[in-house]
Amino acid sequence: MTKKESLLQAAKELFGEHGYNETTFKKISERAGVALGLLTHHYGNKEKLFMAAGLDVLEHLVARLRAAIEGSGTGLEAVQRFCAEYLAFSIDPGEHFLVLIRCSPYSDVKTREDRKVMEEKFSDVLTLLQDCVSKGVADGSILNLPPKETATAVSCNLVGSVRTRLLTPYSPSSLYDDMLQFITRALSPGGVC
Amino acid sequence: MTKKESLLQAAKELFGEHGYNETTFKKISERAGVALGLLTHHYGNKEKLFMAAGLDVLEHLVARLRAAIEGSGTGLEAVQRFCAEYLAFSIDPGEHFLVLIRCSPYSDVKTREDRKVMEEKFSDVLTLLQDCVSKGVADGSILNLPPKETATAVSCNLVGSVRTRLLTPYSPSSLYDDMLQFITRALSPGGVC
Amino acid sequence: MTKKESLLQAAKELFGEHGYNETTFKKISERAGVALGLLTHHYGNKEKLFMAAGLDVLEHLVARLRAAIEGSGTGLEAVQRFCAEYLAFSIDPGEHFLVLIRCSPYSDVKTREDRKVMEEKFSDVLTLLQDCVSKGVADGSILNLPPKETATAVSCNLVGSVRTRLLTPYSPSSLYDDMLQFITRALSPGGVC
Amino acid sequence: MTKKESLLQAAKELFGEHGYNETTFKKISERAGVALGLLTHHYGNKEKLFMAAGLDVLEHLVARLRAAIEGSGTGLEAVQRFCAEYLAFSIDPGEHFLVLIRCSPYSDVKTREDRKVMEEKFSDVLTLLQDCVSKGVADGSILNLPPKETATAVSCNLVGSVRTRLLTPYSPSSLYDDMLQFITRALSPGGVC
């Protein structure tokens, strides 16, 4: 691992664990085991490093989501696989999902520029989900609902779920399973009849 | 309005708009039109002022939720009223819901000791919702699901919804209506059969 | 002397002696005997303190120049008094003229904003000199030359003189006297015939 | 142009335009289009590069001044040619005179050890001018004044003139012509009688 990569790795860990403001140049360089000045040398400034960390995680997420929905049977199955993979990703210790919680359009950071870059990348994720929903509406595995709005609704579920699991003490151990069933019930035409 | 109240009001506005770190004593006292020193005089320190602002909003929320579910017919209706009120509260400009997004168990500030106080207050909200679900399970208006887990699932929906609406540009105008229907479909025994 | 005044005093000394870049917050606050943070508290930033120091000296200069030319007989005498006072001011240890050498339109600093404020204040000095020249042209004590251009020419003499005296080792002890005679010869109609 | 020459050229431009402190190794190497490390490799350190740039300009100036006074008739004419060439040099875009304003005995950088080297080189210029004055006093084209002091006085004029022209907005378009006449009037025995 080059020193540049060490920095990105340390940044992912620290931004994820402690957030933007609590993560200082000193902590990052110490964790990475490199000199303080290397941070600006390679990444320009703290903001850009934060973005690099967030985008790196997001790209991993998109890749895994694409792979997961590959070869799905019905559209509903695609949505289910998408959600399951999203949730699994969020607790994969190697993926540093917490960074995305700090650095995403769903984060509470307003002052950050580069926000648009993140928003565009995230809308790719949403589009991916929307395609699954559209497929399901077409093949009848999902209720006849507007795909865009429905994808957004499912996405709200995922956003709330990962926050509850990762940031609060309320999370039942079955949370992720519960959510998958919850989503299925809301989409599936058969209901539970 | 006393000077102490002016400070709380200014704090709610600024913490909500700009977050914890970007909100300084100077900005708060200027917005409130009072002397800098009054802040520590009345609230002790920044942390405590932040908590005071968050708890104040949270108490308003709880009060409005209680009032909303009062006199519901079925348990399902209670859940629906609860969710509708929660979402309405989040976009009521007088309520400064954004403060709760900064200052909540979902907040990214880990160092805060008062975290537990917030968690307990938040769990009151969850318990309120759980009661509605229990009632619905009992009266048959809601599927036979475990109340606690189901309340958490609904809560995930709400958390994701308000973040999508308040923090991102992806929100369709119908988002909150969509979510209410989404939740209803997931809970209601009739399904859409 | 208040702490705010101590800071200005220390700033005048240090900016004058060592220039802008070599004068640090640390040095200023130590020389003034106050806390580091008081600098930004009272003056906003280094740039503004630098301006405050320069303008303070400039205002003293203008006041002394005005007083010096008061009650002159001829215009030539007014110009002579003006120049003599300007040069005397430049070596008055209590006036910190060196600050003006660092912080003036004649300084070599291009990046500094606020430059216009200084330029306007300095043009007051030039106008004052121009009035003396005009008077001399009118009363015949000065050759029939364009006042504005002539005032600028005299000003060039002064600018070069103070730099030579204060910044180089070439300065003969008679420099200032020499310059006054030089200027007189260039303006006076009688010449040395 | 070798890479070493590119560096000197870039240094002259940047030191002249932005001064010593605002000119960084990074900017110089980028402007020159060479690697950062070449700078220390060829010139040792920033200080030495600055000196090299200043001395290079100064040597050009001395050469042009020598050529200009060659073959003058009277001493007064020699002084006039000297001054005219000095002023013309100052606004020749290929000569980067501004570097001399940053890097000269008039510079505000006191810490620099190489200061003496510059002072000696500058005194060559003064000696050259003094020779012209001496000649003029001898041939009667200049008033009977002490040559050294008079050369210094003329030099003050030039120093003030180039600063007024290059650094301030007060310069009339005729400034350099005005100054030549001003100097002539101050030196010439005929006066304007």
Add this chain to the structure above:
DNA sequence: TATGAATGAGATTTCATTCAT
């Protein structure tokens, strides 16, 4: 000769908090 990653001391600036009035 040429490259650019690496270093770390040092600068400016911010800001919660204290305290005399």
Add this chain to the structure above:
DNA sequence: AATGAATGAAATCTCATTCAT
């Protein structure tokens, strides 16, 4: 209760210089 001057630790970022390749 009210004021705002005063403090100093800590943060981000800069940059000349070194050095392995």
